[in-house]
Amino acid sequence: MIFDCPSCKTQNRVPVARVTSRAHCGKCKTALTPPDRPLAIHSEAEFEELIREAQVPVVVDFWADWCGPCHAVAPELEALARTKAKDAIVAKVDTEALPNIAGRFGIRSIPTMILFREQREAKRVSGAMTAQAIASNLAL
Incomplete structure (x- = not known):
């Protein structure tokens, strides 16, 4: 990174x-x-490295630029990244730019946030919500 x-x-x-x-x-x-803002993922290799090597939980926001709710949740993800900077990494995957990653995880609606722990999907939530609700629903 x-x-x-x-x-x-x-x-x-x-x-x-x-x-x-x-x-x-x-x-x-x-x-x-530590990163106090969401990290933009630019390639499949970068995504793989992040999930494989991260020493803390990783929250990945699957989003698209045309998605209104994705824009609504963006400031909440910024807040989540600030409050969890030492305990978790928040990353963003543009489903239009990286459709293979979105397809691999069966992303059907956006925004969808997936929590990865120890290289595996631990939990997911979909829809626009507050940073507190994201953290609570993902058990961060």
Whole structure:
């Protein structure tokens, strides 16, 4: 995963296994904090790496740009990512850009959020809801 250094703005590649631990910028050595916003997934390989290597639970939001409820839930996912930054990773998969991933998990309605624990689907919920409801329904 690529993270911008908060100090010098250098892009740093951080292995998924270290995303929630204290990684440091390769240039200025500033601590890179755990992600406090949803991570956009750009490829199947990136998705696979995230699910396989994450040391904490991963909440994946399956969404599409044309979906009104997906836009409504986006700020709630931002809030969830902020409150769970050290305990979970929130990621987003655009079902239009990555239809193979959506198909593999049988996504029939969006937004659908799936919780992955130890490389397996643990729970899923669909529909727009608050960050608190997402966390509660997924047992985060």
